[in-house]
Amino acid sequence: MLVQKIHHVAYRCKDAKETVEWYEKHLGMKFVLAIAENEVPSTKAPDPYMHVFLDAGNGNVLAFFELPGQPPMGRDANTPKWVQHLALKVDSMDTLLATKAKLEAAGIEVLGPTNHTIFKSIYFFDPNGHRLELAADTATPEMLHKLDSVKREMLEEWSRTRRAPQHAAWMHDGSHA
Template structure:
């Protein structure tokens, strides 16, 4: 039976491979681990030169980018709000979020947040390619995760029927979390 072990890599397009690698190394402390360049796409055999770069996103997670100099300029899906599609990276603490936010802003990178999602807190910003990045620090308790786990299927079923936000986890938006007795 198929059992996924982990994500091997996630690939996005970039405007400039060198600028992208340097930005992720400088601002997110990722290591540049691999570059592959071809004049022909191995899977399709299309004659389309590219530079494919890989960055270590921690614990075996790899973030990759393709620079495609012969393709039309990068764009976004105009029907999808820019906040929807993003790459979220886990960090160790809220203190790391605060320090990273200050460092990014000092480098001239606009940052949204710290946003409180009850079970985690996060900041948001854009890389030089226009990809939205989220850094998230978990702050939830075992009780919170249990409560969310207990209602996930009911919420999904209700959403599928109504296309309206189910209220099973409305407690997440209250100011205080009330433990289940």
């Protein structure tokens, strides 16, 4: 395979300082790097920006661009808010629940935990309007094997019908218990 890992994932932010401080305070991410330019290196277009990088654990980096010369941030109006999100893994359900309590105590609205059978998640928004998900794995090896064995069939059926295949209905009908 050509790709070794994701180097970083970048999003736009309204205010770089506010964003860094929010991620440090609420998710414990370390601020690792800032790059600022008055022109875009790849295109040479004059467009000042601040590019900040945060440690998302295990070599993963979450980055943001503040673009003061561009129109205000928007979002894809044709895509539901629940679709575009960044999911971050936590080590346990205890951590997930403790983080939920911490976020709520800070006045942040949190949805969940939502049971996805193979993981449980909470959902909330950062100060830029980006939806975040924190997920704690709950799958057994058997569950993962079962999903792995039907993934291609599911994709093919979806591709033909654009209807949800039922190969993994056990995840939500209670029969996995």
